[in-house]
Amino acid sequence: MELTLAIGIGVLVGSGVWLLQRPRTYQVIIGLSLIGYGVNLFIFSMGKLRMNAPPILKSGEAVNPADYTDPIPQALVLTAIVIGFATTALFLVVLLVSRGLTGSDHVDGRES
Amino acid sequence: MLALPDHLVIVPILLPLVTGAFLLLFDERRRTLKATVSMAATLALAVIAFILLSLADMEDAAPGARASVYLLGNWPAPFGIVLVLDRLSALMLVMTSLLAVASLVFALARWHKGGPHFHTLFQFLLMGLNGAFLTGDLFNLFVFFEVLLAASYGLLLHGSGALRVRTGLHYIAINLAASFLFLIGVSLIYGMSGTLNMADLAVRIAAVPPHDRALLEAGIAILGIAFLVKAGMWPLCFWLPGAYAAAAAPVAAIFAVLSKVGVYAILRLSPLVLGAGAGASSGLADTWLLIGGIATIAFGAIGVLASQAMGRLAAFSVLVSSGTLLTAVGLADIAVTAGALFYMVSSTLTIGALFLLVELVERAQDPAANVLAVTMEAYGDGDEEEIEEEVGVAIPGTLAMLGVCFGLLGILLAGLPPLSGFIGKFALLSAVVGTGDEGSLSMITWAFLTLVILSGLFATIAMMRAGIRIFWAPVEGVVPRVLLLEFIPVAFLLLLCAAMTVQAGPLMRYADATARSLHAPAAYIGGVLSAQPVPPPEGNR
Numbered sequence: 001m002e003l004t005l006a007i008g009i010g011v012l013v014g015s016g017v018w019l020l021q022r023p024r025t026y027q028v029i030i031g032l033s034l035i036g037y038g039v040n041l042f043i044f045s046m047g048k049l050r051m052n053a054p055p056i057l058k059s060g061e062a063v064n065p066a067d068y069t070d071p072i073p074q075a076l077v078l079t080a081i082v083i084g085f086a087t088t089a090l091f092l093v094v095l096l097v098s099r100g101l102t103g104s105d106h107v108d109g110r111e112s
Numbered sequence: 113m114l115a116l117p118d119h120l121v122i123v124p125i126l127l128p129l130v131t132g133a134f135l136l137l138f139d140e141r142r143r144t145l146k147a148t149v150s151m152a153a154t155l156a157l158a159v160i161a162f163i164l165l166s167l168a169d170m171e172d173a174a175p176g177a178r179a180s181v182y183l184l185g186n187w188p189a190p191f192g193i194v195l196v197l198d199r200l201s202a203l204m205l206v207m208t209s210l211l212a213v214a215s216l217v218f219a220l221a222r223w224h225k226g227g228p229h230f231h232t233l234f235q236f237l238l239m240g241l242n243g244a245f246l247t248g249d250l251f252n253l254f255v256f257f258e259v260l261l262a263a264s265y266g267l268l269l270h271g272s273g274a275l276r277v278r279t280g281l282h283y284i285a286i287n288l289a290a291s292f293l294f295l296i297g298v299s300l301i302y303g304m305s306g307t308l309n310m311a312d313l314a315v316r317i318a319a320v321p322p323h324d325r326a327l328l329e330a331g332i333a334i335l336g337i338a339f340l341v342k343a344g345m346w347p348l349c350f351w352l353p354g355a356y357a358a359a360a361a362p363v364a365a366i367f368a369v370l371s372k373v374g375v376y377a378i379l380r381l382s383p384l385v386l387g388a389g390a391g392a393s394s395g396l397a398d399t400w401l402l403i404g405g406i407a408t409i410a411f412g413a414i415g416v417l418a419s420q421a422m423g424r425l426a427a428f429s430v431l432v433s434s435g436t437l438l439t440a441v442g443l444a445d446i447a448v449t450a451g452a453l454f455y456m457v458s459s460t461l462t463i464g465a466l467f468l469l470v471e472l473v474e475r476a477q478d479p480a481a482n483v484l485a486v487t488m489e490a491y492g493d494g495d496e497e498e499i500e501e502e503v504g505v506a507i508p509g510t511l512a513m514l515g516v517c518f519g520l521l522g523i524l525l526a527g528l529p530p531l532s533g534f535i536g537k538f539a540l541l542s543a544v545v546g547t548g549d550e551g552s553l554s555m556i557t558w559a560f561l562t563l564v565i566l567s568g569l570f571a572t573i574a575m576m577r578a579g580i581r582i583f584w585a586p587v588e589g590v591v592p593r594v595l596l597l598e599f600i601p602v603a604f605l606l607l608l609c610a611a612m613t614v615q616a617g618p619l620m621r622y623a624d625a626t627a628r629s630l631h632a633p634a635a636y637i638g639g640v641l642s643a644q645p646v647p648p649p650e651g652n653r
Contacts, residue, residue, distance in 0.1 A: 020289065025281065032288050039292045046303030072308075073299065076251055080295055083258045087291070090265055091284050098281050101274045107285075109278040 001049055005041065012038035025095045025105050029088065036084040040077050047073035120167070121182040121197045123160050124205055124242035127153055132235030140228050147220050150231035154216050157238065158209040161202070168202035169622060181248075181643040189641045190312040196248035196640055199626040200453075204245040204376055207457050208369050210608060211464045212238055214601035218468050219362035221597040226271040226360060233270070237263035237366065244373050248640055250298050250308045250335075253377065257294065257342075261287050264370060271360040279351075279358040286341065286351045294338035300331025311640035314384050314633060318391035329393055332385065336378065336397055343374030344434045346407040353415060356430060357423035361471035364426070365464040371430050372460055375437045379449070382441055384633045401442030402556050406563060408435025413567035416574045422470040422582075425574055426463060429525055432567045433459040439560050440540060447543035449627035454620060455536030458612055462524040462533060465605035469521060472602070473514055473582050475592035510594050515583045517602050522575035524609055527568040532612035537564060539620060 012034050019031025047070035055071035057063050095105075102109035131153035135146050168180070182195040216234065224230040240260025247253050265287075269280045302308055304324045305316045320328050337348070344352040352371070356364050378401070386396045412431030419425040433456070440452035520531065527537035541564060544557055612619060629635060 020285070028285055032285065032292075035289070035292050039295050042296060043299040046299040072302065076299065076302070079251070079255065083255070083291075087258065087262060087265075087284075087288055090262065091281075091288065094265070094269065094277065094281055094284055097269075098277045101277050107281060109274060109281075 001051075002045075005045055005049065009038045009041050009045070012041070023106050023108075025098065025107055028107060029091055029095060032091065033088055036080075036088065040080055040084070043073050043077045043080060045073075047071075118182070120160060120164060121180075121195050121246065122184075124157060124164070124209075124246065125195075125239055127157055127160070128235040128239035128242065132232045132239065135232045135235065136229070143225065146231045147224060150235060151216060151220065153235065154209070154212050154238070157242075158206075158213050161205040161209040164197055165202040165206050168197055168199045169625070181639050183643055183645055186645045188645050189643055190307055190309045193252045194248040194309065194311075194640055194643065195246045196311075196636070197246060198636060199622065199629060200376070200380065201245045203453065203457070203622070203626060204372070205242060207372075207460055208238065208241050208245070211366060211369055211461065211605070214464060214605050215362035215365040215468065217604075218365065218598055218601040219360075221595045223271070223360050223362050227269075229266070230270055233263045233266040234366070236260075237267060239263075241369060241373060245376060248310050250301065250310060250313070252308075254291070254294050254298055257373070258291060260370070260373065261291070264367065267363045267366075268355060268359050270363055276358050276360075279354045282351050283355040290338045290341040293334050293341075297331050297333075297335025297338060300327060300334065304328035304331060309640070310381065310384060311633075311637040314387070314389065314637055315641070317385060317393055318389055320391075320393075322392075325392060329396055332393070332396065335381075336400075339374040339377045340404065340438075341374070342371060343378065343438060344371050344408065344431050345404045345438055346411045346431075346435070349408065349411070349431055349434075352431060353424050353427040356427035356467075357421060361468050364423070364467040368430060368460050368464040368467065371434055372437075372456065375434060375441070375456070378438065379441050379630070383444065383449075383630045384636065387631065387633055389633070395444065398442045398444050401438050402560075405435045405437075405439030405442055406556065406559050408432075408438060409560075409563045409567055411435075413563065413570045416567070417570045419574060422474060422578055423467070425578060426466045426470055429459075429463050429466065429571065432571070433463060436540070436564055436567075440544075443544065443547060443557075443560075444631070445543065445547050446624075446627045446631050447546060448540065449630060450620065450624040451536065451539030451541075451543045453623040453626055454532075454612075454616075455540050457619075458524070458532040458536040458609060461605050461608055461612075462521060465517075465602050465609075466521050466525065468598075468602050468605070469514065469517055472592060472594050472598060473518065475594070510591050511583060513599065514592075514594065515579070517606060518575075518579055518583070520606050520609075522572065522579065524606075525575060526572040527564075528572070530613060532609045532616070535613060535616045535620075537568065539623075540564070 016031045016034030016036075016038060019027045019034065022028065022031070050069040053067060053069040055069050055074050057068060098109060099105050104110055131149060135149060138146055140146075180197050181189075182197070183189070184193045184195065186192070212234075219230065219234075237260055240256050240258075240263055243256035244253055244260060247256060265280065265284050268283055269276055298308065301313065304327050305313055305320060307313050307316055317328070341348045356367055359367060378397070382397050382401070386393055386398075388394055390396075409432055412428050412433075412435055415428030416425055416432060419428055436459075437452050437456055440448050440455075524531050524533035527533040541561060544561060547557065
């Protein structure tokens with residue numbers, strides 16, 4: 001499972017970084033989104049991978065922490081997804097404005 | 113129950129948040145109302161920042177005073193998020209609020225009409241800045257970084273125009289990428305040390321097992337890169353001059369504080385987490401900061417000298433200031449840090465004033481005659497002409513007044529006596545000379561000394577050249593129409609620098625106390641980890 005996740009993160013971030021270096025704004029935003037997914041999975045993996053372990057404690061019972069997965073990375077991932085989504089949406093708007101103002105989808109606003 | 117003054121720590125975050133959200137309720141046409149509310153909130157923020165400064169400064173008298181640590185949600189320290197007020201964060205709050213007052217007054221003259229939601233974005237930017245200065249939790253720091261960045265994206269585009277949109281696109285892409293680095297760094301630190309609380313991390317870092325240490329250090333380094341992108345360390349700074357020079361004047365002025373957030377984070381975390389108590393990781397960042405900082409000063413100084421446009425000159429001055437501060441942090445010495453803090457306040461206020469003044473003097477220049485028009489797209493071309501003749505009191509003797517301000521700023525920027533720029537640099541350099549063992553200075557210290565002095569010389573040359581071109585060379589120059597409202601903030605910032613010169617003694621004492629507590633973080637750690645939650649009121653159980 002660790003290997004699958006590691007390869008997944010690697011492919012996502014690798015493709016993202018490659019796209020980020022491309023000259024078209026659309027490629028840049030897709031690249032940023034891919035990096036975002038990779039990073040979110042990475043944060044998730046920092047809580048150690050566990051199968052069938054809930055993150056939230058049951059009330060009223062004696063609790064053995066070993067039966068539960070770490071809830072903090074899940075909370076962090078949630079925050080990171082929301083923030084990443086919002087900033088990507090904002091970037092998309094700027095991208096469209098830039099396209100409208102310059103008539104080009106090059107990141108510098110002109111073909112070089 | 114907490115007494116009312118205890119809640120004062122969170123007010124610098126809540127006040128701009130509530131103000132910004134409240135202003136969204138009103139139509140853009142109700143400008144006077146929006147401007148009044150925004151101005152009142154910013155002035156109140158400045159008053160609160162000064163009260164917090166005096167609270168932070170009193171901590172010695174009553175150790176462990178309750179005001180310093182604020183437990184959000186009443187959870188004790190490593191489990192909940194804490195806000196921590198100490199001397200450094202109080203100083204940053206005061207600096208931010210003063211610059212905010214100045215740039216908001218400047219914006220009221222005409223810039224706030226340049227696009228929608230200026231005041232809301234401005235308040236959210238202040239919220240993010242204040243939150244970043246106050247928080248004691250790494251992930252909370254990330255959230256406040258995103259708040260201030262999201263607001264800054266909007267503000268950078270304020271006024272529109274092809275140039276702003278193009279640089280805005282670069283700025284957003286780079287900062288989004290840096291935010292991802294921030295996340296990777298934070299999650300690595302959490303995975304290896306099991307905590308996100310800065311004070312708790314400082315305690316735990318020494319006990320991290322050797323096989324985890326490499327990953328933890330990698331996490332800290334990646335986090336550091338995210339901060340250094342904000343601070344503009346070479347070679348992560350190529351976005352900065354373009355973005356800052358393209359921003360509208362009041363926005364650029366408040367952006368002068370924005371790059372100091374990165375410096376603040378480094379200054380806070382390097383002595384705390386990587387200080388003497390960090391075991392094998394102690395001093396991890398110092399060499400990198402020294403080399404990178406020196407390279408930044410060199411790059412910034414050459415940029416200052418090479419700049420034709422005044423806006424770029426100011427933007428490269430931001431880099432010089434950042435580089436000087438980063439090197440000073442890398443030296444990890446109490447006296448150097450104290451000098452650097454004084455220098456930071458002085459240089460930030462100076463650069464803020466310079467950004468404001470640049471816009472005023474550039475109005476005088478006939479865009480057609482400007483040689484730069486060839487190499488640079490005209491500065492916000494379209495909307496500049498559309499703006500109707502402003503109403504308001506224009507200041508008399510415009511060119512003379514602007515010239516005096518320009519000269520004073522040149523002196524401040526170059527660090528020539530008698531103003532505060534000189535005192536800051538002098539305190540910094542004399543402390544740097546004192547760091548060597550028995551009078552012998554290392555190569556890197558010599559390079560630092562030389563470059564700081566050279567950067568001052570370069571700033572003098574560049575400012576003189578620009579001054580001659582603007583104030584002396586035009587034979588029948590157009591006298592810019594400058595409103596009193598636009599002149600006051602520049603004069604206000606200059607007066608603050610003059611006041612810093614007069615009050616240099618008490619300020620240096622404060623900076624020294626700040627540096628001492630930064631380099632002896634035991635009090636900070638103890639304060640955060642020992643803060644007790646408030647017991648619930650009786651009757652509510």
